[in-house]
Amino acid sequence: MTKKIIVALDFNAEDKALSLLDSLDAKQCRVKVGKELFTACGPQLITKIQDRGFDIFLDLKFHDIPNTVANAVRVAADMGVWMLNVHASGGREMMEKAREALEESGSERPLLIAVTVLTSLAEDDLRQIGIEVSTEEQVSRLAFLSHDAGLDGVVCSAAETRLLRAQLPAEFCLVTPGIRRAADASGDQKRVLGPAEAISNGSSYLVVGRPITQAESPSDALAEFNLAVASVS
Ligand code: C5P
Secondary structure: OOOOEEEEOOOOOHHHHHHHHHOOOOOOOEEEEEHHHHHHHOHHHHHHHHHOOOOEEEEEEEOOOHHHHHHHHHHHHHOOOOEEEEEHHHOHHHHHHHHHHHHOOHHHOOEEEEEOOOOOOOHHHHHHOOOOOOHHHHHHHHHHHHHHOOOOEEEOOOOOHHHHHHHOOOOOEEEEOOEOOOOOOOOOOOOOEOHHHHHHOOOOEEEEOHHHHOOOOHHHHHHHHHHHHHOOO
16 A cells, blocks of 8 residues: 555654554554754654554755755665655755755655645735735746756645646645544644545645644544545555
C-alpha cells in the first residue's frame, strides 16, 4: 500500500513521541517531526524513530541564504529522512541550491518540498509584508517557482489543493494538513477537509496530527484514515 498518511509528532519530549509510535505500525503511516520535537530531542531521536521502521518528514522549513540552506539540507539528507522542506519565499536560488545538495544522496535522496504561504497569514498580514496580490495568487506563484526550481512538491492547505492540482503536473507532490473526519474537533484549524475529499482533490499525502495522536486508540484512528484514503485511491 502507498502510505499517504503522515502522522504529525507534535510533542515536546522523546517519551511522548516514542510511546505513540509504540501504538502505530510503520507499514501503515509515515511520521512528521517538526520544530518543537526536533529542538527538544535533536538528531538522536530521528535515528530512534527510523530504527522503529518509520519514514520521517523533517518539517524544519529551512529559510536562509542559499549556502546555509544547502548545507542544512545536506545534513538532513545524511540522516536519511524521507522528506524535508524549505520556505519557497527564500527564492529560486535558495531552492535550487537545496535541490542540488540532495543530488549527492543519489536515487535514495529525500523528497524536497516547499511551504508557499503560511496558512496563519491572512491577506492583511500579506499586505504588511509588502505582498499586494491575493493569497491564492501568491500560493500559485510560489508553487510554480518551487516546481521550476526542481522541487518535488509543496505543502498546501485543503482549500488550495484543487487549484494547484489543476495547474501542476500529477507527479508534483501536494502535502496537505488540516485533515479531519466528520466527528473530529477542528481545533485551531480554520478550514478542514475529510481525508477522502482531500485525496479526491489531488493531495498526494495528508498530514494528520491530533485526530490520531490524541485518539483513545491511535491505531484505530489511523486505520480509519487509511480506509477513507483507500476508498478513493
Ligand atoms: O493536529 P493537526 O492535525 O491540526 O496537525 C497538523 C500538523 O500540520 C501540525 O504539525 C501543523 O503544524 C502542520 N501544519 C498545519 N498547517 C499548515 C502547515 C503545517 O497544520 N499550513
